[in-house]
Amino acid sequence: MAHVSMVLNGKRVSGTVEDRTLLVAFIRENQGLTGTHVGCDTSQCGACVIHVDGKAVKACTMLAAQADGTEVVTLEGLAKGGTLHPVQAAFREHHGLQCGFCTPGMIMAAVDMIERHGAGNLDEATIRHELEGNICRCTGYQNIVKAIKAASDEMAGLQQAAE
Amino acid sequence: MYETNYHRAGSVADAAALLAKADDGKLLSGGQTLLPTMKQRLAAPSDLVDVTKIAELKGICEDGNAISIGAATTHAEVAASDLVKQKIPGLAKLAGGIGDPAVRHMGTIGGSIANNDPAADYPSALVALNATVTTNKRTLSAEDFFTGMFETALDDDEIVTSVSFPAAAKSAYAKYPNPASRYAMAGVFVAQQADGSVRVAVTGAGQDGVFRVPEMESALASNFAPDAVAGISVSADNLLSDIHGSSAYRANLVTVMAKRAVEAAS
Amino acid sequence: MGVDGIGARAVRKEDKRFITGKGRYTDDMTAQGMGYAAFVRSPHAHAKVVSIDSSAAEDMPGVDAVLTGEQLVGDGIGNLICGWMIHSKDGSPMNMGAWRAMEPEIVRFVGQAVAVVIADTAAQARDAADAVVVEYEELDAIVDAVAAMEDGAPQLHPEAPNNLIYDWEIGDEAAVNAAFEGAAHVTKMEITNNRLAPNPMEPRAALAIYDTAEEHFTLYTTSQNPHVARLVLSAFYAVAPEHKLRVIAPDVGGGFGSKIYIYPEEMVCLWASKRTERPVKWVSDRTEAFLTDAHGRDHNSVAEMALDADNKITGLRVKTVANLGAYMSLFSSSVPTYLYATLLSGQYNIPAIHANVKAVYTNTVPVDAYRGAGRPEATYLLERMMETAAREVGLSPAELRRKNFITEFPHQTPVIMCYDAGDYSATLDAAMAAIDYDGFAARKAEAASRGKLRGIGLSCYIEACGIAPSAAVGSLGAGVGLWESAEVRVNPVGTIEVLTGSHSHGQGHETTFAQLISERFGLDTDAVSIVHGDTDKVQFGMGTYGSRSGAVGMSAIVKALDKVEAKAKKIAAHLMEAAEGDITIEGGELKVAGTDKKLTFTEVALAAYTAHNLPDGMEPGLKEGAFYDPTNFTFPAGTYICEVEVDPETGTTDIISFVASDDFGKIINPMIVEGQVHGGLTQGIGQAMLENAAYDDTGQLLTASYMDYCMPRADDLPAEYRLSTHETLCPGNPLGMKGCGEAGAIGSPPAVINAITDAIGSNDLSMPATPEKVWQLCQTTTKAAAE
Ligand SMILES: Cc1cc2nc3c(=O)[nH]c(=O)nc-3n(C[C@H](O)[C@H](O)[C@H](O)COP(=O)(O)OP(=O)(O)OC[C@H]3O[C@@H](n4cnc5c(N)ncnc54)[C@H](O)[C@@H]3O)c2cc1C
């Protein structure tokens, strides 16, 4: 058995789990945060994407034990003090979701994408390419791409305003 | 996934000791191949030895006229490295095209080459750039390292510690992805040395994994231009054939990707 | 939110929970003392089950029980059924073989369950399932539907000689023969419609909870139609009586048809929960989903079209073999018959049509309705034929279509359907203008200068939504009625709950349905809740599929709203001492026309419940229900045009532009409708270029994961789908709605294939148009051009 402790959405949490326990199972079952989803068994769909130490990873392809001592953010931890993250707000505004199942991974991947490229630096083709690891069966992606672009541009505006 | 025992190694020696103690232990690097395999219950190691916290296995540095990359360095780190982009742009491009962003944040060069998937990207770069692989026991040339589909020269208890890539005058990688998995259906890495010699290595297409194309190499040595390889085709006999592409189609892709790699390198 | 009525692009009320990780899907549910189920599945496509040894598994840690098909049958659990009776042309009923939820004797497809383990954790259950030793005696398998009918082919069910389920026909064969005798031109094609795996991103799941004291079951499950699930589970499978079974379909992560059906796993969870006296949960993994979710399509057809000297179509003859897999899934029989052949007239005036459909068993997972269900197969066949005929007779594809368009309504086709309204030229014109059809030749030349092959392809589709009326479908063999129910409950404070039998699993009903109420009473959509998906809350309903929730589900709501409005007006008139006919409703207020007298909606609602001052004889309360049974199908239609560029060196196809011009009748929320079209187009493009569920000759599924089954991803698609709508109202329902959920998937595949074949100058292309296939054809055409 592995004793796992981490900072999850800003809170220190710990638990004892089998060594084979995947991080996504630890988050969903041990910690009861069911906003992170599982859509495949080959690490390809991206429904499980979360941030570990500030980077997007697939929570279905990491052991809970590997995440011991890390800082983890899931979709539940994205909104701060009741204010939606610009990416969350943009997904709603641009109808970037239908059934909502891929949405947690999409939003977490989008936040990571914007951080890596820098707000305001994403174009349609880059966003599509960056979404290679996130499958959505409902939306046809068009509104997801629009939402990410809008959020990226809006965040650039916010940054500028803050400067 | 079957039950297993997870260990974190603090050093290469520690990792070797943990492996030696285990019944049927395996190194765990980025886990982007090993964990999916275990989830499908196609692998059942008794122990996993995590090498990603070993400082000596991490990082990219200049080593004379070569770039040395620690085994536990992620694809994302290689893709983003200014040093790699500047000295061997083809390698940075290749790393940036492996899987998706989340896979690149975890997957490592050591894990990729140790696995030697016939559709993996890195093997082509190692062979074309004439890289050397250093392990906790020895140093091997890339061509000696890759021995066949999912086969390498590594002993069961051997640990890749770094890969050293001599800088090339020109380098580029062109990949035709499998439409479903996005691994390489045919990937061609072309590297020209300062002396004008050229190496062309192909991944994704060969039944025995990565291979070189001597005919293309000599044609490019005398004329480093896309047209030089446009008429050269590899035999389909030893190429992979599956629902995504026959060996004949893959043979065609090798020629086209070689042409495009040369174009990108020029 | 605000007052968002009909036509408003209101953002979705349900999104808040989804974008914050607070959605509640079946796998998110837990119950005290819950055990997990893991199934033991056949690795063989066809085999006798010789023995099942579960002794080792039973002794493993955490294992509660290992249950087999024999026990299931012994407990009187019924076989899975197909609920639509089709008769062969000789009048005999379809040949249905027995399908048990776990098979004790002969397995007929890879992945079929033979036993289940219940254990304390999911991992323990899986470990133990792997330890169950099943001895099989392998039998020859058959996966090709045409070959399955041949003498000597392996036989699946004793009930179905030569594996033939039915040999059905529709239309006037003699009239068609006559048309062909007089034809000036005949176009003939063999057309395959490839097999698809539906792949909603949320895999199926179930949590069954048995209450020993009440002898009552609760089932949380990933269903598009919980009430139908309850009906079938009780009436046919004898799992529990209807009043002792509550089925809840909470948030459901997509369905596309595949979550209509009642599958073995959900049944087994219910039964196992009673046997083990603990809640039992099962969550499919993706591999299980590929192996056991009902697949879609899989037709092989030969089609012939007769044209007269003026290029008017005079006859259509179609022979189709439909692969239904190893068992008959719930609605499988209706898909290649009444949902397919009845649409073969397309948008065209075709005087004579005859179709013959043979449905066949094979050793593959059952095939049933998948987004579009039958209509994509009909559209693909007809629109490939139209494009091909145009090329053969030397007319532009648009001109041939226009020449044959139906222009007068109602129009009775020779294959049952009576189209009520439409304007096919309008959508064709709009699509051609949107893509700048006239500029295509210049774009093609420009592409050629870069070594690329450009092509353009049309598809003019029609579909039938909101299958109905109940009496008509009943006469065609349906086992259920196809109406919908609604209940509108006005609370004493004037907020409203709408209970609907429709189910939302991505369609946004919580928003669209609320817009109806907002429009009617001028209330904020926040004052409205839509309640669905729970058989304890909503009395009955038929669920969501076949684009029926607008045309049928919302019509039921409108009927209930009419009743609420009438009663509210009566109360208001009484309170304000005015004539009922003078009361108008506007901005949340009931007003007396021509005066400044008014009451708020809340005041009227409160008056209904306090009942201190109601008109004589009026019952207190403000709550009305309605059942709506439509008078006809609805007929959305439109034109899709696709422009592609092919790289002849690799066979890669890029979709440069895709335009869609649709007539969906009345649109409530354009934003949501566009989203439905985007998703449908993407699934259609997926079918045309990427997706294929492929079995090898021994019945192993070669595409059982995303490593091999090619799902459309963001970078496979054009930069932007350009959409427009043209509205002709459906006369058959109060709002004039037609439906939009499936059109994209129905209309797009032929547009793509017509474009690619146009680009490469070869018509011999089957779906999916993989790079290799396209490359190979490019090789042949360049060779031919050189010679
Ligand atoms: C969705 C997805 C898409 C992908 N797409 C691509 C792609 O397009 N191209 C591509 O090339 N790859 C692709 N991959 C594979 C990815 O690159 C993996 O990261 C890589 O193959 C393995 O690296 P790892 O660090 O994850 O190794 P692990 O999975 O941890 O290990 C792989 C194997 O290497 C062994 N090993 C690990 N480290 C060492 C070491 N230092 N010395 C000796 N043995 C070691 C392990 O024991 C194991 O047998 C994809 C993976 C996924 C999940």
Ligand code: FES
């Ligand atoms: S569940 Fe993690 S990638 Fe699919």
Ligand code: FES
């Ligand atoms: S919204 Fe349903 S899968 Fe993306």
